[in-house]
Amino acid sequence: MPKHLHYKALYRTQDHSLGITSVAFSSAGTLLATAGLDGRVCIWEVKSHKLLHIYTSNTPVISLTWIKNGEDSVVLGYEDGNVATLSITPNTLNLAGFCAHDYATEIIANEGALVATAARDQVRVWEWHPLAPWPLVIALAGPTRTSENLSTEILVVSLHWTSWGDHAAVLVVCYQNHGIQMYESVNWTLVHSVQIRDPIARTDLSPDGQYIALYNLSKGIEVRRVSNGNLRCAFPLDANEKRLLPVLFIHGGDALVAGTTNGVVSLWHLETSQKIQDLRHDRQEKVLALAGHYDNDQDQFVIVTGTYGCRGYATLRWWLAVEKTHEDDDLGQPPASSGVSTQILDWWKTYTVSVGIAVIVTLLAFALDIISLGESEQQRIMGGNDMYV
Numbered sequence: 001m002p003k004h005l006h007y008k009a010l011y012r013t014q015d016h017s018l019g020i021t022s023v024a025f026s027s028a029g030t031l032l033a034t035a036g037l038d039g040r041v042c043i044w045e046v047k048s049h050k051l052l053h054i055y056t057s058n059t060p061v062i063s064l065t066w067i068k069n070g071e072d073s074v075v076l077g078y079e080d081g082n083v084a085t086l087s088i089t090p091n092t093l094n095l096a097g098f099c100a101h102d103y104a105t106e107i108i109a110n111e112g113a114l115v116a117t118a119a120r121d122q123v124r125v126w127e128w129h130p131l132a133p134w135p136l137v138i139a140l141a142g143p144t145r146t147s148e149n150l151s152t153e154i155l156v157v158s159l160h161w162t163s164w165g166d167h168a169a170v171l172v173v174c175y176q177n178h179g180i181q182m183y184e185s186v187n188w189t190l191v192h193s194v195q196i197r198d199p200i201a202r203t204d205l206s207p208d209g210q211y212i213a214l215y216n217l218s219k220g221i222e223v224r225r226v227s228n229g230n231l232r233c234a235f236p237l238d239a240n241e242k243r244l245l246p247v248l249f250i251h252g253g254d255a256l257v258a259g260t261t262n263g264v265v266s267l268w269h270l271e272t273s274q275k276i277q278d279l280r281h282d283r284q285e286k287v288l289a290l291a292g293h294y295d296n297d298q299d300q301f302v303i304v305t306g307t308y309g310c311r312g313y314a315t316l317r318w319w320l321a322v323e324k325t326h327e328d329d330d331l332g333q334p335p336a337s338s339g340v341s342t343q344i345l346d347w348w349k350t351y352t353v354s355v356g357i358a359v360i361v362t363l364l365a366f367a368l369d370i371i372s373l374g375e376s377e378q379q380r381i382m383g384g385n386d387m388y389v
Contacts, residue, residue, distance in 0.1 A: 006324035011049045016314040020306030022064045025293040026071045033074045035061035055093050065108045077105030085130050098133035111161035111169050121154035138188050143178040152177040158202055162209035174203045194229040201244040206253040213247045213256055233273045250292040261286045
């Protein structure tokens with residue numbers, strides 16, 4: 001990330017109630033899709049921040065992803081294990097879905113005509129098309145049980161697609177307690193694995209596929225080389241935090257951003273291992289959904305954060321990278337320690353100034369009244385000289 005850039009709060013909206021579970025830009029970055037526990041899926045025009053479409057169901061939507069190289073199809077994962085394709089046209093939304101898992105479909109990843117989905121220990125790969133159901137390509141068996149991990153739960157936390165050696169499409173499966181496994185997409189054989197000793201939460205793969213960022217539940221954020229698992233850099237966070245916080249490579253893999261439960265979304269520069277900036281939300285807001293995009297035509301970097309709705313609503317925020325000035329280290333951002341909204345802070349500032357002015361005017365009037373009195377009367381009002389002895 002260029003040092004002269006600084007993220008500024010650009011736009012916010014509260015069109016979701018409950019929690020925002022997933023946000024994603026379309027391939028070209030013209031549209032943004034958001035999903036939530038309220039059963040809503042919202043489609044936004046990125047340039048204008050205009051809400052174009054709302055699809056509502058009675059079942060919480062846990063995950064989503066855009067079908068690549070298109071701007072008209074979003075795959076949704078539901079709490080009841082269903083998956084569906086939301087097809088977007090200028091005037092209508094069409095939905096076609098089926099039951100894919102026995103548990104909530106928490107993760108979806110797309111590569112070409114293949115869609116991988118995960119629910120707890122289940123990983124399944126499908127041949128996608130707009131209508132449902134999709135043909136099942138394979139249900140992966142999962143990691144091998146050993147004496148060391150026999151008692152630990154098998155839980156998939158992330159899925160990614162990348163290339164590896166001579167293999168054009170490889171599925172990367174990240175497990176909370178069983179490391180990382182990579183499968184080629186022809187015969188679905190295991191081609192590589194990375195052992196991680198500690199339990200991990202969400203992960204992200206760098207654009208070149210060389211590094212993986214992971215949230216280590218014992219130590220904080222780590223960035224490791226995929227080829228050998230060696231640690232590149234680490235950013236310690238609260239060791240007591242056990243949520244599945246997201247991590248995301250931005251700026252072509254030069255920087256990293258992570259979710260939060262304390263209202264402070266942090267950005268780090270990987271080359272220097274230094275923190276770049278904090279994107280400050282309200283103190284109690286939990287940010288469990290992140291997305292980033294670079295608009296090549298406008299030469300603009302955008303980050304979108306979605307909160308989990310701890311106050312009965314969920315907030316979606318746009319952040320735009322702008323030229324940094326000497327005075328805007330935290331420009332346009334509410335204080336992390338406030339725990340209150342920007343509107344309340346503005347009201348409190350106005351109220352404090354008004355009260356201060358009223359007190360000053362009253363004291364000046366009182367002083368003028370004292371000056372106009374005689375000396376004996378002044379001593380009587382002020383309590384006499386004895387109070388200073």
